[in-house]
Amino acid sequence: MTDPKTSGDPFALIVAPEGRTQKTLVRHLMLLLNYRYGLDLVMANTFYEGFSAVQDQEDRLICAAAILDRKTDSRTSLSSLNFEGKLPLFLIIPAPFQAQYEELCHRLDDVWFVTWEDALSAHSPGSLQKTVERVFAQRGVGELFSEDVLALPFEQMQERVAQRVRNVKALPTLPEVAMRIMSLVDDPEGSVDELADVLTSDPAIVHKLLQVVNSPLFAGSGHKGGWSMHDAILRLGRREVGSIAQQIKLMNSLVKPEDSFFDLRRFWEHSVACAVIADRLYRGKLLRLESELQFNDYWIGALLHDAGKLMLGFFFWDHFQELIAHMDANNCTFREAERATGDVANHELLGRLLMMKSNVGELLAEAVGTHHTVGSTPSDLACLIHLADELSKELGFSYLQDEPRLYAAEVLRKLGLETSAVVDLRDRLGSELPDEIHQLVDHCTAAPE
Structure with a gap:
């Protein structure tokens, strides 16, 4: 359990006993509170542990959340977590317990109820995500990369989020x-x-x-x-x-955790394919680009453009699996699946977090963080990485077999390309390219001799 008395940063308290459902809900809260809002997290298994951790820390505690699997008659235990109604307390409980908890807390301010049944729903107004968003908006708690933050000059944005990025777990x-x-x-x-x-x-x-x-x-x-x-x-x-x-x-x-079934080989094949294709497009002058790009920028940018997917697959396997299932069932892209399932903390945001934590500079951070959501005036680097990403799928190097391709209209417009011209680009990359990509991945990942 993190000790809030030593970090000095704004934090959220999560109280949750052991259990499979609780573990899933805790990870969802972690994505939401830690990755999206940049709050440090303090974990506790019991009310007593939680209260002991937050004593004298009211000025930095933003909210508390308790994931409960049984009824309680102790109003004092609940009120201690939000300092007698001074801070938001989210109670995540099975639906049959809701009436009893509402009665218990009817004189306690700032308590919000979320049922287990609605907690992970993408569209229910009573979901955990929608409830937290609503409460935080009322209290002026901003997202890590809110629209106001993204509008700042890069150095100011980096300075603004640096402290909160430090709190992001499993990054x-x-x-x-x-x-x-x-x-x-x-x-x-x-x-x-x-x-x-x-x-x-x-x-x-x-x-x-x-x-x-x-x-x-x-x-x-x-x-x-x-x-x-x-x-x-x-x-x-x-x-x-x-x-x-x-x-x-x-x-x-990057070593995959034991409890993840993420296909790391497939991930690297896609990432390396993007880098190689970006190189072919740029060196071969196959695109109408306005600026000169450096090899290390487009190669590393293409290689790491999906780093956010790797983070989801490594540390939030259940959520990643849900996204893959949605893609398969609806024949949509990964980014479309993220939006359809609530967009709690998408892989572009996570990739941007990693880039900013690593101090790689504005060009790379922006290209990785916007390789799908490119905006109205994408940079040449973002255009190159976006096109290489989609072309890699044309060549069979997607995480799932036969993933749909979705070329951003803004990218095609800037590059002066029609959708039909993409097929010609793919053919001009060379028939030998897939074998060369497989060979490159083999060389990079081979066991030491």
Whole structure:
């Protein structure tokens, strides 16, 4: 249980005994309160634990939520959680208990009832999400990325959310080596030797990286192999080799939890396909882009554009499974399934969170956070990643087989493309591309020899 007395940040208290239903509801609350609103969370199994944790913390406690599976006659226990009606208390209870709890709390202010049966409903006005949104709006508790926040200049937005992003639980941290590589690649004063030293300092990267840079995809079909690290950096460039090294480190650092059935291989195939397709589109000058893009920006942006899906699949498997089932039943995209099931904390938002926590800069954070919801004036990077994402599905590299494609009208309009022209783009990518993508993923994920 987090100790609110040591963090100093605004927080929410969740009281929930052990149980399968309680676990599902706690994860839903975590998505809503922690990821969407950026509140720190304090977990407790009993009223006594909860009250002990929040004593003398009224100024920072935003709300309390109790997930109850039985009746209680103790009004005092409930009132202690919201300081005698001074803060919102959400009681999440089985429907048959609602009348008894309403009677128990009839003189207690700011208590909100949500039944287990309605809690996870996407459309019920009595759902947990709708109730929290309504209560928070009345009290001026803003979302982490509200419209007002998103309208701020990037540096101000980053400063505004930095404290709350720190509170987000289960948010992966990009490996330190990957961040060092990113810093060197972005440094105009960085040298080939400096990058080579960092790369060779990590044995987990070296062998796989040399396999990849010596493959036909990067070295050309006539290359017979044999490049050293220094050779590869000189011939391909710091940005390209550094980005591939980051890819290898990322693909071998994120370990799936045991209770998740997320298909990590399929995820990386899609992500790598997006990166390779973005590279083909850009290098081949197949798109009408207005600005020059750096290899490391579009490669890492494409590679990590669906990082939010990985977070959902790793840490919120039940919710991810619900989204996949909705996609399958309704033949819709993942983003459409998120909207249809309440959009509690979507994968674009989660990807933006990860990018901002990792301090990757405005261009990458914005492209990852808007690769579906591109807005009326998408950047060239967002357009490139969006198109590569959808084209990867055309080539069979989607998380589910035969996922529907949905090209944003704003992207097509900016690039001067008709929907029919996308088929021509797909064909111009080359028939050998799927095999090269599979080979690249194999090289990056192979067990050490």
